[in-house]
Amino acid sequence: MTLLDLWLSRSIPMCLLLQSLVLMALCFPSASMCPKGCMCQRDPHLHGLNVTCSQSRLKEIPPSLPVDTILLRLDHNQIGAVPDQAFHGLRLLRELNLSYNAVETLGEGAFSGIEGTLQVLDLSHNRITSVHKDAFARLKARIIVDDNPWHCDCALQQAIGGMAHNHEAAARVLCRSSELRDQEGRPFLAVDADLCNLAKRTTDYAMLVTMFGWFAMVISYVVYYVRQNQEDARRHLEYLKSLPSKPKKPDEADDISTVV
Structure with a gap:
């Protein structure tokens, strides 16, 4: 048996085995x-x-x-x-x-x-x-x-x-x-x-309520500020009215007596 025949006799089974493994890998x-x-x-x-x-x-x-x-x-x-x-x-x-x-x-x-x-x-x-x-x-x-x-x-x-x-x-x-x-x-x-429009209306309503709340807070602060200033002004006026009148100087009193 020549070397070529020996190599072919061994390589063909190996090729068949390799082909079988490839087919198994593809199928399973x-x-x-x-x-x-x-x-x-x-x-x-x-x-x-x-x-x-x-x-x-x-x-x-x-x-x-x-x-x-x-x-x-x-x-x-x-x-x-x-x-x-x-x-x-x-x-x-x-x-x-x-x-x-x-x-x-x-x-x-x-x-x-x-x-x-x-x-x-x-x-x-x-x-x-x-x-x-x-x-x-x-x-x-x-x-x-x-x-x-x-x-x-x-x-x-x-x-x-x-x-x-x-x-x-x-x-x-x-x-x-x-x-x-x-x-x-x-x-x-x-x-x-339409729930999408409903959600939009709900959002708009929430924004309106929020804006109204802020507006009410601002108005309330302005009213409070004005009333507070009015009260301070009234107290200041009452304080001025409660002060004693200014006494006359002695020279002014002598001049009045001389005239009389």
């Missing part, structure tokens, strides 16, 4: 790609990963999610906030489940970077009371927002106004509290008033 995510407490499974039809982090006692969104994630389940955890651009690198994400967590508010950039691909967003059973007016503005996904203690105000009215394609979701928003007392416990879409 490595442990380092999958966040701790999550399970990652490749979807053969959508050519991406299904990442399941349900019931993992997570208190925040994992920072190192695989970039080819197409389905992300974060439900039944203790996540309290969705930071801006938390999913920015997930350009293939189609479904995001954040239900049964402790999220209280949503900022303007909470879903930045996934507006074009996201198809389903589940935010039900959280503690959301308020959202930025543009939190859902660029999303085309079906949004599920049931069972949240919403505070119905101007920002929420603007946010829901940007959900024209999610009328069903908007109809499920119930006002736990509201700028209008008679709207508490009612569907938000039943609110007929």
Whole structure:
């Protein structure tokens, strides 16, 4: 056997082994790609990963999610906030489940970077009371927002106004509290008033009351100042009147006697 035959007999199995390892790396995510407490499974039809982090006692969104994630389940955890651009690198994400967590508010950039691909967003059973007016503005996904203690105000009215394609979701928003007392416990879409103008009128009224208060204080001070000066002037006049008259000089008295 020549040296060439010997080298080929050993290199071909090595090449096949290396090729197998590469294929395995492409077909199955490595442990380092999958966040701790999550399970990652490749979807053969959508050519991406299904990442399941349900019931993992997570208190925040994992920072190192695989970039080819197409389905992300974060439900039944203790996540309290969705930071801006938390999913920015997930350009293939189609479904995001954040239900049964402790999220209280949503900022303007909470879903930045996934507006074009996201198809389903589940935010039900959280503690959301308020959202930025543009939190859902660029999303085309079906949004599920049931069972949240919403505070119905101007920002929420603007946010829901940007959900024209999610009328069903908007109809499920119930006002736990509201700028209008008679709207508490009612569907938000039943609110007929423009809460943004209501807030503006409330601000204008507060400014008017403040200005009136300052004006009343100034008038009161002026009246007090005038009365105080009048009282001082009266006392000074009474003091002058109480002074004894000036006695005549002896020379003046002698002159008067001589004349007489």
